[in-house]
Amino acid sequence: MQKLFKFLTSRVVLVAVAILVQLSWLSLSVWTISQYHRLASLCLVLASWVLSVHIAGKPGNSSFKLSWIILILAVPFVGIILYLFFGRQRLFASAEQRHEQIFGELRKTLVQDTQAEKEIAAKSPAVARQVAYIRGKAGYPVYKHTDTHFLPCGEEYFPALLAELEKAQKFIFLEYFIIEHGYVWDTILDILKRKASAGVEVRVLYDDVGCIQRLPMRYPDELESFGIHCHKFNPFVPVISAIMNHRNDRPCETSRK
Numbered sequence: 001m002q003k004l005f006k007f008l009t010s011r012v013v014l015v016a017v018a019i020l021v022q023l024s025w026l027s028l029s030v031w032t033i034s035q036y037h038r039l040a041s042l043c044l045v046l047a048s049w050v051l052s053v054h055i056a057g058k059p060g061n062s063s064f065k066l067s068w069i070i071l072i073l074a075v076p077f078v079g080i081i082l083y084l085f086f087g088r089q090r091l092f093a094s095a096e097q098r099h100e101q102i103f104g105e106l107r108k109t110l111v112q113d114t115q116a117e118k119e120i121a122a123k124s125p126a127v128a129r130q131v132a133y134i135r136g137k138a139g140y141p142v143y144k145h146t147d148t149h150f151l152p153c154g155e156e157y158f159p160a161l162l163a164e165l166e167k168a169q170k171f172i173f174l175e176y177f178i179i180e181h182g183y184v185w186d187t188i189l190d191i192l193k194r195k196a197s198a199g200v201e202v203r204v205l206y207d208d209v210g211c212i213q214r215l216p217m218r219y220p221d222e223l224e225s226f227g228i229h230c231h232k233f234n235p236f237v238p239v240i241s242a243i244m245n246h247r248n249d250r251p252c253e254t255s256r257k
Helices: 002-008 011-034 037-057 062-074 076-086 093-107 114-123 125-138 154-167 183-197 219-224
Strands: 171-176 201-207 229-233 253-256
Touching: 037 062, 037 076, 062 076, 114 125, 154 183, 171 183, 183 201, 219 229
Parallel strands: 171 201, 201 229
Antiparallel strands: 171 253
16 A cells, blocks of 8 residues: 555656646647637637747747748647647746856856967868857867767776766766666765765756656755755656756766866
């Protein structure tokens, strides 16, 4: 009985129930509107034209906007409902404002070394164009005296990661899509606990959807108790929306010093 109660109150079940309620409401709305066919048809046609004008005037990809406009005008009810649920590609205003604030602070530190640019241009104009493109789109400058070590498989990556974590003296930043208790994560976590207790700044970021069945909802609080700063990327809210598809799909990103 205790296992059954734990399962019924698990986050996955609660999310599934919430989404089922939304789908039921949508089905009920379709049935209700169908009872008033003529008036509903007129309202939907007007709404489809208004929404199409609104979409056409928004900034963004023309092909993306045209696809939605065609669907909405061809099948107004279905198109409008689908657009309300899945047409929104941008984050909520509060999230965008927070991102812009963070990026604004970050841009102050991203100063390009002009000498590095000149050296790259002298060696390879093609690479220089790529560097300029990345800097223009992402805002990140190119640096000298950096090194990259390619690790083709997990068997090579894991011991190399442990060795690098042991060397950390100032900070450790880890970013994952999925974290799950087991030999790999528990071994990493033991090192993180020791480093945090020794005064090293340790931060962990993981994707909420990627770990929805693998970690408890308040897992960040557990890590905070060990002195490890932890956050969930884009916490999942059980609302049918394309915004929830903004996920942190990087398998792993590690930084240490």
